[in-house]
Amino acid sequence: MTDGNNEKTAAGAETVISRVLQAGVFVSALIILIGLVMYLASGKSGYPGASFPSDPAAVIQGLFALKPYAVMLFGLFLLILTPVLRVGISIIIFIIEKDRLYTVITAIVFTILIISFLLGKAQ
Amino acid sequence: MIQNDLCIFFISAAAGLLGSVLGLGGAIIVTPALTLLFGIDIRYAIGASIVSVIATSSGAAVAYIRDGITNIRIGMFLEIATTAGAIAGAFLSGLIDAAYLYLIFGAILLYSAANMLRKVKTEFHCAAAHPAAAKLRLNGSYFDSTLGGRVDYNVAGVYEGFGIMCAAGVVSGLLGIGSGVFKVAAMDAVMKLPLKVSSATSNFMIGVTAAASAGIYFLRGDIDPSIAAPVALGVLAGAAAGTRIMRRLKSATIRLMFIPVLAYVSIQMILKGLKVI
DSSP: OHHHHHHHHHHHHHHHHHHHHHHHHHHHHHHHHHHHHHHHHHOOOSSSTTOOOOSHHHHHHHHHTTOHHHHHHHHHHHHHHHHHHHHHHHHHHHHHTTOHHHHHHHHHHHHHHHHHHHHHHHO | OHHHHHHHHHHHHHHHHHHHHHTOOSHHHHHHIIIIIHOOOHHHHHHHHHHHHHHHHHHHHHHHHHTTOSOHHHHHHHHHHHHHHHHHHHHHTTTSOHHHHHHHHHHHHHHHHHHHHHTTTOOOOOOOOOHHHHHTTOOEEEEETTTTEEEEEOOOOHHHHHHHHHHHHHHHHHHOOOOHHHHHHHHHHTSOOOHHHHHHHHHHHHHHHHHHHHHHHHHHTOOOHHHHHHHHHHHHHHHHHHHHHHHHSOHHHHHHHHHHHHHHHHHHHHHHHTTOO
16 A cells, blocks of 8 residues: 555656756756857857856856856856755655655755855855 | 867767766766866866766756656665765865775775676676665666566665765765766665666766765856866767667666776776875
């Protein structure tokens, strides 16, 4: 009886997680490609020399100014965030499916990820 | 400029293809290719490699989860160990001499390569489930298209596997190695998962471990868009192709492909430990 329930739960979670990853990969790849085409077509990065921004705020600013490097970096940033988003969404799915054990497990992973981001920023 | 980008794109596609089939991030191809063939600064090569790990992981996971090959429960459970280990590794990096770690882990990997070689023809392990596997609902099944049927499997060595994943996380935090090989080897040898499940689940996990450090690399300015962009696109294309190929391969074939990669990485680690390279 419980086995059947488990399979149903896992299948539902799997579909949503797969969709989230697919959306993240598609959107970020599209933005990276647009930026790369802009860069190769114009031959300009939008920044002096070989420099590029690393601060998210500066990347967003450059994105609105349609600077090719900023567009590429924004796409790369979204790509990096995709696994984090995947973990975050999984928590919500497990909560909805009332799977307490895996809600806790996923929340622990998410917390550790956030801690590592904060530690990295502090470094 | 375009020719260079195209070359990087195709090499990255090869890395994404191999990585998605074997459950690795492809950094073992991307880093040396960028530094040796293109003369790119190691700092930016590592930054691009981290992006390649995430691209392989997310790109391949889309297909493997949809096909039900990935065991997301095992992945989520073991991610606690790999992410916590990675943080510990980052902290330990000032305290421990990396040379010993390279030697120890190189030796372990070489041993697992030899072990794999002995059971190279094995399609599946037959294992009794670990008591904790039932509690955590880790035992699973997947549809194997080469065998034309569902394969049920039990998960052995849950605690040992968790411990090894912790060590794999520490190693990736310390040595900056994606540790995909460790994950696959441990899931195969200790947890006795079918190799396709090990590969797909490793793929699922490496993105999360890499994302934690990728954020740091990004803020530090190590991710150069002119290098990382063609790498990301190439890897994504390669991973999409790789998932189609992996579906048609037998576990024994994947194992056969995995052994030389495992041997290569272990010898490289031992040589680094001995400070030969």
